Amino acid sequence: MSAGEGRHLAAVPDRPPAAGVLYVHFHPVAGPALTEDTYDGLLALLAEVTPVVQALPPDAALLDVRGAVRYFGHDPAELAALLRVRALARYGADCTVGIAGNPMLARMTAHDGPPGSVRTLPDDAQAVAAFLARKPAAALYGVGPATARTLCAYGLDSVGRIAEAPLSALQRVLGAAAGRRIHERARGIDPTPVTPDARVRSMGSEHRFGSDELDPHRRRRALLALADGLGLRLRQSGQVARGLKLTVRYADGSSTTRSRTFPEPTAHTPELTAAAYALHAALGLQRARVRAVALRAEGLCDAQLVAHQLSFDPEDEKARRVEAAVDRARARFGMAAVGLASAHHVA
DNA sequence: ACTTATTTGCCGATTGGG
DNA sequence: CACTCCCAATCGGCAAAT
Structure with missing residues (x-):
């Protein structure tokens, strides 16, 4: 993250640590569904900003704009606003954008409020902890009804509680791999990269x-x-x-x-x-x-x-x-x- | 020949979007 | 609009194979 701060680009002013991952969810502004062609067009539109676009069919995508930010001289929120205007103008599609430091947080940020807006979660430990603390366990991406029920049975009903729980306890309850992942995610850690051309398995x-x-x-x-x-x-x-x-x-x-x-x-x-x-x-x-x-x-x-x-x-x-x-x-x-x-x- | 570490196969369970 | 069912896709964990 601190790699390539680009201090030689004097035009880039001081700003909070880069929150460079965008989760974009498109909504057809009118009509029932987004056609496949429209979705393809929207992906192409996103690709104008950065090549690091991971399609999440049928109507969403992840972008890593950390490189694009320096190139365009705009911060992620400005890029998101730009994308919104273009998507609306060219395809009549509105979108909700969540901007954060990793894919999981970007998703959660996008889902955190009303549709049709751009929200940013600063990539800052305090802000992330505050954002996560009072969310219910099930709000964590990857935690569904079954896992939430298990966690709640141990009193771990909020993300904040889960974050405080010792790793060993989580692993005992959920298994080694799942426990480790929940432990990290509850702390806002998601090492998943934005993967262009993510292939279906x-x-x-x-x-x-x-x-x-x-x-x-x-x-x-x-x-x-x-x-x-x-x-x-x-x-x-x-x-x-x-x-x-x-x-x-x-x-x-x-x-x-x-x-x-x-x-x-x-x-x-x-x-x-x-x-x-x-x-x-x-x-x-x-x-x-x-x-x-x-x-x-x-x-x-x-x-x-x-x-x-x-x-x-x-x-x-x-x-x-x-x-x-x-x-x-x-x-x-x-x-x-x-x-x-x-x-x-x-x- | 034996032990161990890593991969592959197999199957149930879970997730999350519609 | 909430709710439930549906269902494609992935994951976890164990055992066999390498």
Whole structure:
């Protein structure tokens, strides 16, 4: 933080320690939703100020403007105001901005008051402590109902109390990793950097049955549709998955998950489907009232980064050409254009 | 051959935005 | 508007593998 104070830039006056992280949350000023195109435009707008923009789809972003501040000769609040004006003028989108010393505090600052304004939390220990002290435990980012309940059971109902609690106590209650993180966050410490091009680590989808499903065949049918959609999404984004996870949700609200790692990362529907079927079969559900099934592709990585293992099976080659053709047809004519073509290739 | 440290796989639990 | 349900995505922790 103290690196590069830029004292050679005499134009920069004395000011409080830089609070250089912006959390920006866009609201459509009219209309129900922010379109994807508008969001892309807004991200581009943010990128005019700094390249360090982390998209938080569908309607928010984090910026690190510590570099931009010196370059533009404006402080973060002035940059935020500038961004607000531009977003409104170009896209009719209002935004709420929180400015603080790290991503967590920037988020909390943005959520701390009414929408449509810019709020700054000085990057100063006193100010941060005062800001956090009286917040309820659940206000800490990463603390949800379950953790808050656990903490409250030990009398730790405010962030201030949590900050005073010894690390060892928090770790005993929440576990080593979670305890350490809460301990830091309650003190306003969040080492998370603003990461441009933050890649997604998994993608998945779920199929909920109209009524609790008892028929394994129908469940397999749903899995095929999910695997097919997942494969398409993977291929469209140029990614491959290292593994697949199946989640089955039951009528009573409970759920079971099973996962499997592929011999080789893949985005092909037949492999995904085969894995989904295998996971489903391995569960051996008897007379289970299944409310929903979900598939998740995990360990995503760039398709070009994985070494391709050549297939010597002409059937595979053919299936992949068909798959590519189906992808193109769907891209051109819509999902309904071609049915679940892969059904024929799965044992 | 054995011990230990680190990674990978697996699965349930949790978060937070809609 | 509060509330609940929904659901994609990630995390924590344990065990097996390296």
